[in-house]
Amino acid sequence: MMTAKRGKVVVLDNVVVRFAGDSGDGIQLTGSLFSDAAAIAGNDFATFPDYPAEIRAPQGTVAGVSGFQIHFGHRHIFTSGDMADVLVAMNPAPLKLNLKWVKPGGTIIVDTDMFTEKTLSKAGFDVSPLDDDTLADYNVIRAPISSLTKKSVEEMDLDHKTVMKSRNMFALGIMFFLFDRKFKSADDYFEEKFRSNPLVIESNKKILRAGYNYAESIEALRSVTYRVEPASLARGTYRNITGNLATAWGFLAASERSGRPLFLGSYPITPASEILQELSKHKSLGAKVFQAEDEIAGIVSAIGASFAGSLAITSTSGPGLSLKSEAIGLAVMTELPIVIVDVQRAGPSTGMPTKSEQSDLMQALFGRNGEAPVIVIAASSCSNCFYFAYISAKLALEHMTPVILLTDGYLANGSEVFRIPKVADLPSITPPLVQADDPDYLPYRRDPEKLNRRWALPGTPGLRHRIGGLEKEDGIGNVSHDPENHQIMCEYRAGKVQRVARYLPKQEVIGQDKGDLLVISWGGTFGVMMEAVLDLQKQGHKISLAHFNYINPLPINTREILGNFKKIIVPELNLGQFVWYLRMQFQEFRFEQFNKIQGLPFMVSELTSEFRRLLKED
Amino acid sequence: MADETAAITQVQGVTKEDFVSDQMVKWCPGCGDHAILSSLLKVLPELGIPKEKFVIVSGIGCSSRFPYYVKTYGFHGIHGRAAVLSTGIKISNPDLSVWMVTGDGDSLAIGGNHFIHVMRRNLDINIMLFNNKIYGLTKGQYSPTTPMGYITKSSPQGTIEHPFNAGELAIGAQGTFFARATDTNPKLMSDVMMEAAHHRGTSLIEILQNCVIFNNNIHNEITSRETKDDNQVFLRHGEPLIFGKNHDKGIQLVGTRLKVVALGKNGIDETKLLVHNQYEADPGIHMMLARMAPPEFPMAMGVIRSVALPTYDALMKSLIAREKQQGKIKNVDQLLHSGKTWEI
Numbered sequence: 001m002m003t004a005k006r007g008k009v010v011v012l013d014n015v016v017v018r019f020a021g022d023s024g025d026g027i028q029l030t031g032s033l034f035s036d037a038a039a040i041a042g043n044d045f046a047t048f049p050d051y052p053a054e055i056r057a058p059q060g061t062v063a064g065v066s067g068f069q070i071h072f073g074h075r076h077i078f079t080s081g082d083m084a085d086v087l088v089a090m091n092p093a094p095l096k097l098n099l100k101w102v103k104p105g106g107t108i109i110v111d112t113d114m115f116t117e118k119t120l121s122k123a124g125f126d127v128s129p130l131d132d133d134t135l136a137d138y139n140v141i142r143a144p145i146s147s148l149t150k151k152s153v154e155e156m157d158l159d160h161k162t163v164m165k166s167r168n169m170f171a172l173g174i175m176f177f178l179f180d181r182k183f184k185s186a187d188d189y190f191e192e193k194f195r196s197n198p199l200v201i202e203s204n205k206k207i208l209r210a211g212y213n214y215a216e217s218i219e220a221l222r223s224v225t226y227r228v229e230p231a232s233l234a235r236g237t238y239r240n241i242t243g244n245l246a247t248a249w250g251f252l253a254a255s256e257r258s259g260r261p262l263f264l265g266s267y268p269i270t271p272a273s274e275i276l277q278e279l280s281k282h283k284s285l286g287a288k289v290f291q292a293e294d295e296i297a298g299i300v301s302a303i304g305a306s307f308a309g310s311l312a313i314t315s316t317s318g319p320g321l322s323l324k325s326e327a328i329g330l331a332v333m334t335e336l337p338i339v340i341v342d343v344q345r346a347g348p349s350t351g352m353p354t355k356s357e358q359s360d361l362m363q364a365l366f367g368r369n370g371e372a373p374v375i376v377i378a379a380s381s382c383s384n385c386f387y388f389a390y391i392s393a394k395l396a397l398e399h400m401t402p403v404i405l406l407t408d409g410y411l412a413n414g415s416e417v418f419r420i421p422k423v424a425d426l427p428s429i430t431p432p433l434v435q436a437d438d439p440d441y442l443p444y445r446r447d448p449e450k451l452n453r454r455w456a457l458p459g460t461p462g463l464r465h466r467i468g469g470l471e472k473e474d475g476i477g478n479v480s481h482d483p484e485n486h487q488i489m490c491e492y493r494a495g496k497v498q499r500v501a502r503y504l505p506k507q508e509v510i511g512q513d514k515g516d517l518l519v520i521s522w523g524g525t526f527g528v529m530m531e532a533v534l535d536l537q538k539q540g541h542k543i544s545l546a547h548f549n550y551i552n553p554l555p556i557n558t559r560e561i562l563g564n565f566k567k568i569i570v571p572e573l574n575l576g577q578f579v580w581y582l583r584m585q586f587q588e589f590r591f592e593q594f595n596k597i598q599g600l601p602f603m604v605s606e607l608t609s610e611f612r613r614l615l616k617e618d
Numbered sequence: 619m620a621d622e623t624a625a626i627t628q629v630q631g632v633t634k635e636d637f638v639s640d641q642m643v644k645w646c647p648g649c650g651d652h653a654i655l656s657s658l659l660k661v662l663p664e665l666g667i668p669k670e671k672f673v674i675v676s677g678i679g680c681s682s683r684f685p686y687y688v689k690t691y692g693f694h695g696i697h698g699r700a701a702v703l704s705t706g707i708k709i710s711n712p713d714l715s716v717w718m719v720t721g722d723g724d725s726l727a728i729g730g731n732h733f734i735h736v737m738r739r740n741l742d743i744n745i746m747l748f749n750n751k752i753y754g755l756t757k758g759q760y761s762p763t764t765p766m767g768y769i770t771k772s773s774p775q776g777t778i779e780h781p782f783n784a785g786e787l788a789i790g791a792q793g794t795f796f797a798r799a800t801d802t803n804p805k806l807m808s809d810v811m812m813e814a815a816h817h818r819g820t821s822l823i824e825i826l827q828n829c830v831i832f833n834n835n836i837h838n839e840i841t842s843r844e845t846k847d848d849n850q851v852f853l854r855h856g857e858p859l860i861f862g863k864n865h866d867k868g869i870q871l872v873g874t875r876l877k878v879v880a881l882g883k884n885g886i887d888e889t890k891l892l893v894h895n896q897y898e899a900d901p902g903i904h905m906m907l908a909r910m911a912p913p914e915f916p917m918a919m920g921v922i923r924s925v926a927l928p929t930y931d932a933l934m935k936s937l938i939a940r941e942k943q944q945g946k947i948k949n950v951d952q953l954l955h956s957g958k959t960w961e962i
Contacts, residue, residue, distance in 0.1 A: 039960050185958075239959045253950045263710055265702075282953065283938045284945025288709055293735040297702040300695065304675070304706025307693055308714065312706070330696050420954045458691035458707065458714055461670045466685050468694025469678075478641065479686065 007223035009180075014073030015228055016081030017175065019168075020098045021090030022059050023051070023066040026168040030088075031068025033172055035240060036185040038072040039417065042230025045072035046382070046416040046527070047240075048080035051354060060122035062097045074229040078381075078527030080414055082603040086178070088171050090114065090145070092123035099134070107139045109174060111167065113146035141220055145170050145211075152210035153203045162200070166207045173211020179226050183208065234419060241418040243382040243411035244274035247315075247341060250389025252285055255311045257390075258397055258429035262287040263310035265301035267294055267320065270353040271409040272343035275315040295323035299340065303327060306336040307467070309457040311393055315341040318360045319350065321404075325368050328402055332372040332493060334467045335444075335453050337396035337403075337431070341389070344408040344524075346599040355599025356409035358523055359574040364404040365552055365581065371490045373497040375399070376552040378406040380526035383418035385411055388549060390426055397431040399500055400452035406551075408524040408573075410601055431455055437462030443477030444489075451496035498553050507555035511537055511544030517615055518565035520591075522548040522578050525571065525602060532607035541615050551578070554585070562589050567614055569594055571607060632663045637672075639689045645680060650801030650827035654748065655687055657807035658717070662690075665815050667715050674717045675704045677724035680755050681748040681827075684719035698729025701736040704743045705930075712931040715815070716743040723753050726762040726782050737793035739930040740819040744811070747784055747824050748801075752833035784824045785908030789901045789923060795821035796908060797921040801828060802841045806852070806919060813921050819929050840917050849912045853920040858891035861916050868892075869915070876906050878915060896924045 017034065021027045028049055038045045050067035057064035071081030083103040089095035091114045102108060115128050129135055130142060149167040150160075172186065186208055194200040215221040241249075255262035264287065266276040280289040288310070292298040299314040306312035316324065321342045331338045344360045346352035364376045375395055379388040385407055392405040434441050434456040443465040444453050456463035465477060473480035474488050509518075510533065521529045526547045533545040546561055548554070562568060562582075570579035571594040579593040594610050596602055637659050645651045662672060672690035676682035678697035685692030691714075695703045704718045725733045725747055736743070752770065753759040759772035763784065767776040785796045795817040797810035807825065814821035826837045835842075840849050851861035851869065859869035860881070868891040870879045879886045898904065904923040911917050947953045 036958065039958075042962060233962045235962055237955065237959050237961055239954070239957065249950065249953060252953065256950045261710070263706065265706060282945075282947065283941035284947050285950065285953070286938060286942065288934060288938065290705065290709055292702065293731055296699060297705075297732055297735070300699040300702040301706035301709070303695075304693070304703040304708075305710035306706075307703075308673075308707045308710035310706075310710040312710075326696055327699065334693075420959065423950045423954075457711075458673045459671055459711055461668070464670055464689055464691050466692035466694065468676075468685070468692075469696050470694065 006225050009225055009227050011227050011229065013075050013228075014071060014077060015086070015179070015226065016069065016071045016084045017086045017088070018067060018069045018084040018098060018101060019088045019171070020065055020067040020094030021168065022093065023057065023064050024059065025066065025090045026165065027066045027068050027090070030168040030172050031070060033186045033189060034175060035070055035415070036189070037176065037181040038070065039238070039240060040182060040185050041228070042233075043072040043074065043228055044077040044231035044233060044417055045070055046077050046080045046414060047071075048410065048414040060091060060093055060119050062093045062123060065094045065097045067094070067098060072228060074231055076231065077416070078530045079601070082605065086175070088175065090168065090171065092119050092125055092129070095129060096123045096125065102138060104137045105139065107141065108135060109141040109143060109171065111145035111171070112142045113144050141174075141218070143174065143214065148210060148214055149207055152207050156199065156203055156206075158199070158203055162203070166204055169204050169207040170211035170214070173208040173213075174215040174221070176208070177212045177215035177225065178221060179228065233417070236419045239418050239420055240415050241383055241386070242274070242413060242415045243379065243385040243407050244272070244343065244413070245278055246383055246385035246418065247379070247389045247405070247407060248275045248278035250386040251279070251311070251313055251339070251393055252282060252287060253386070253423050253426060254390045254393030254429060255287070256285070256423060257426060258311060258393070258431055260309065260311040260397065260431060262313065263302060263305035264289045264313045264315065265292050265298040265305065266290070266315045267292050267298045269295070269317045269320050271345055271412045272315045272317045272320075272341065274412065275341060275343070295320040296327060299324040299327040299338070300330075302338050303331050303334070303336060306331070306338050307334070307458065309455070311397065312338045313341065313393075314338070315343070317343050317345045317353075318347045318363070321360060321363055322367070328374065329368045329370060329372045330469050331402040332368070332374060333469050333472070335400045335493070337400055337455070339389070339392045339396050339403045339405055341405045341407065343412045344406060352599045354409065356524065356601065357573050357597065357599060358408060358525070359577065359597070360406065361551070361574065361577040361581070364406055371494060373494050373552070375401055375403040375497055375500055376406065377403060378523035378549055378551055379411055380523055380547060380549055382411050382414050382416045386418070394427060394429045395500060395503075397429055398452070399450055399496060400432065400455060401497060406523055411524045433457070434460070434463055436460045442475050443467060444472050445475050446492065449499070451492055451499055501553035501556050504550050504553070504555055506557045507546055507548065507561055509544050509546050509561055512542060513544070514564040515542035515544050516566045517541070517543045517611060518562070518568045519543065519545045519611065520548065520568060520570045520578070520582070521545070521572070522551060525573060528602045528604055528607065529571070531604045532611060535604065535608055536611055536615075543611060543615065548578070551581075559586060562586055567592065569611065569614055571595070571602060571610070573597060573602070632669055634659050634663050636669050637662050637689050639687050641686045643687050644683065646831055648830040649680070650750070650825075650829070651681060651684070651748065653801045653804055654746065654807060654825055654827065655684065657804050658746075658811060659688065661808050661811040661815065662688075664812065665715070671713060672715050672717065673707055674719060675700050675707065676719040677729055678755070679721040679724045679753075680829075681719050681721040682724060698724055698727070699732060700724065701729060701732035701745070705736060705739070705741055708741050708743050708931050709934055712742070712935055718743055718745045720745060720747050722747065722749045722751060722761045722763040722784070726784065726787070730762070734787065734791035737788050737791035737820050737822065740792075740794050740927055742818050742820070742929040742931050744814045744821045745823065746811075747822060748827040749784060749824055750827045750829040750833055751836050752829050754829045754832050758832040783909055784822070785922060786905060788822045789905050789908055793822055793923070794819040794925045794927050795921070796824070796904070796923045797821070798824045798826070798917070798919050800826045800837065800841045800919070803919075810921060813924065817924055818932070819927060839912055849916050850919050851910075851916040853894045853896070853907070853918055853922060855894055855896045855921070858888045858893050860888065860891065871903070876910065876915065896921045897926070899925050
């Protein structure tokens with residue numbers, strides 16, 4: 001009966017939907033239930049939550065708006081999307097804030113009951129946007145969501161507050177109709193979440209269906225609905241995962257594979273805290289989590305734990321990385337394995353904590369006293385945070401060196417579809433542990449290939465030794481101020497990190513190996529670069545993408561790749577850090593740069609227009 | 619506690635020689651650190667702990683060269699951070715006997731934050747804080763324990779800061795063990811090190827240590843032959859606080875304050891004196907004892923506070939054991955499949 005009433009069904013390749021409301025409106029839940037339905041429908045998707053910086057900013061103001069964007073599709077989805085095809089605005093303030101993110105001609109669904117004089121003035125509207133031509137370019141669905149929500153459960157014994165808290169489910173019901181979604185995943189959620197309260201299960205189900213039925217009864221909604229066919233994803237078991245969750249789990253997997261118990265020393269900081277919170281849940285896997293008194297204590301406790309034999313991690317964001325600088329030098333000097341996760345945010349100083357940026361690269365590479373090289377790796381998608389956390393741990397443990405893993409606020413809080421791997425299929429991890437009473441043991445004797453020292457754990461008979469921040473004598477490891485020895489040791493430490501390149505995969509190029517324009521990017525901008533480059537490739541341009549995950553050392557074929565293109569451009573969400581690093585190392589090439597530093601991601605359109613400009617020029 | 623100590627001495631035939639390092643000890647001749655090292659070398663073999671289970675951890679400063687001079691596992695860290703290095707080591711492997719060596723600058727200035735937090739967490743480690751009231755390694759600037767008005771290289775007109783009292787700070791931070799000794803009293807140092815080793819929790823030993831170069835005789839009022847009997851009172855659990863060359867003075871609790879009284883005068887005898895209870899959980903009297911200083915009072919020596927409370931490392935260990943037993947997720951494959959998943 002339901003589908004019979006549908007009018008025209010438009011088949012779409014991909015769609016961007018944004019839900020927006022006050023921070024108490026349950027927007028994140030609405031978005032996540034809509035994501036679940038997309039998953040069940042077999043779509044690929046990526047999501048991004050947009051929280052206000054304040055915990056409970058004044059209700060009804062633009063400062064308190066919470067958003068959730070989902071990009072889902074039949075095709076492979078690389079980002080949470082630029083501009084929305086559909087905006088669901090629960091109040092005037094979210095409409096005001098998000099209007100500029102809606103595509104011209106896009107659909108906007110508003111709760112007309114919430115457009116009162118008071119809410120309009122709080123949101124900063126002089127005249128209701130429903131009454132003037134503010135929304136002239138959009139397909140506006142004026143739905144009295146609040147009153148219909150109330151009406152749909154009026155025979156149930158529910159207080160006003162509970163009912164109003166559920167109006168997001170009415171909106172979700174409308175969206176379910178519009179995209180022909182099944183109720184099951186949402187119903188399952190209600191039954192699990194409200195197990196102890198059957199009345200609330202019932203009311204939520206009712207409201208969801210009321211929204212659906214309402215949409216079905218409205219001509220403006222019924223006449224055109226949409227279908228997004230399943231994506232062609234590889235067979236397997238999938239889940240939705242955020243970057244921070246994936247990072248935490250990657251370390252747990254590395255701990256299990258390496259046999260080294262996990263230790264996290266960390267101080268809460270936005271947007272990295274979820275790593276601390278997540279790992280603290282998994283004591284059943286032996287994870288020891290120490291919430292330190294400050295950032296320095298976070299890393300130094302991890303260095304102590306590393307000395308004692310743990311897979312040692314510290315997680316932070318930019319300001320915390322600054323505080324950890326001296327201690328990273330200690331880990332360099334003592335040549336102990338440790339992973340420092342920097343979930344980058346907009347700086348400098350406190351900057352814009354909830355906004356993302358790629359501006360800690362230089363700090364990661366060089367922000368220490370003395371010659372203090374470390375491995376620097378950058379994850380490039382929410383789900384591959386799992387893999388790169390794992391690889392960071394592997395490289396730290398096997399090469400006996402600190403590794404800085406860069407992610408960012410977008411990867412950390414965004415989510416995407418993740419094909420679940422088997423831990424046994426991940427590469428093995430073999431730390432260079434020393435056996436008890438090894439007669440050849442010397443604290444700074446090195447492996448001739450990797451140049452790493454070995455790991456002798458306190459408590460092991462026959463290996464008592466002392467390490468520390470003072471320069472060490474080659475091999476023996478006693479304190480040394482000998483000039484030539486210092487040069488030898490500095491070169492060993494640098495060489496050890498450089499030789500990691502021998503163990504890394506070659507840099508891949510997406511597109512032709514030769515061409516007119518090579519786009520070089522790194523870290524969290526992968527998705528949007530892919531969209532832009534694939535778009536231009538489809539139009540016949542000779543453009544390729546080299547997206548870097550291994551920053552220090554760079555993959556061994558980097559120079560070779562650079563030589564095959566007429567022009568090279570390096571777009572970054574900073575003022576030009578990777579480009580500077582490349583110019584330093586590859587002086588024979590000319591690198592164009594394209595930089596955005598607004599706490600916002602690149603949009604596909606701004607990239608394609610810049611790339612087109614370079615492709616046209618001669 | 620002393621009896622318990624005696625019962626487990628000399629396990630496995632470990633001797634002092636097992637801990638003597640082959641490194642040249644580079645402290646100045648006459649530095650108090652030599653005597654502290656010698657006391658610890660005497661104590662370590664007496665603890666009944668295999669020699670490979672000791673870890674000596676330090677920060678930066680003269681005292682912090684200590685790990686190089688003892689043949690154990692050792693970690694010479696960075697300035698102020700020994701407490702958190704020790705924390706990571708102990709949490710990672712609770713079976714280790716962790717000894718931290720630090721100074722008044724290292725722990726009370728740059729490492730002040732870590733110092734108070736390690737005390738409150740009550741991690742089972744032993745901290746030896748060498749207090750010479752000066753920065754030695756940087757050649758003579760004032761430290762957080764330098765007396766107000768004192769002239770140093772960085773306070774040529776005298777300091778204008780109120781000094782910290784290490785014991786007061788530690789007890790205020792909910793420390794469970796505080797003892798004090800002087801570098802001139804090897805017997806007392808060994809005794810308190812032994813008690814610290816047996817205390818389950820963070821044990822702080824403040825050692826009044828003489829910097830012969832930059833602050834010579836700073837503790838003279840306490841330690842000199844002429845004044846020490848009148849300016850030190852040795853605390854023994856269960857015994858009244860008596861001091862003085864002729865054992866004729868005592869400490870009495872009058873109302874809420876301590877008072878020095880003369881024995882045998884005004885009807886005062888031993889029964890009127892404060893009897894030391896190092897195991898009292900309430901920190902009130904311990905705090906007053908830690909604060910005592912000349913000229914009004916003698917300085918308290920020995921174990922001032924020793925309170926049994928759960929340790930961080932033991933709590934962590936039992937949390938993990940419980941979760942391993944009761945937790946639903948036993949391996950990472952299960953974790954990856956937990957929550958909502960779907961097949962394609």
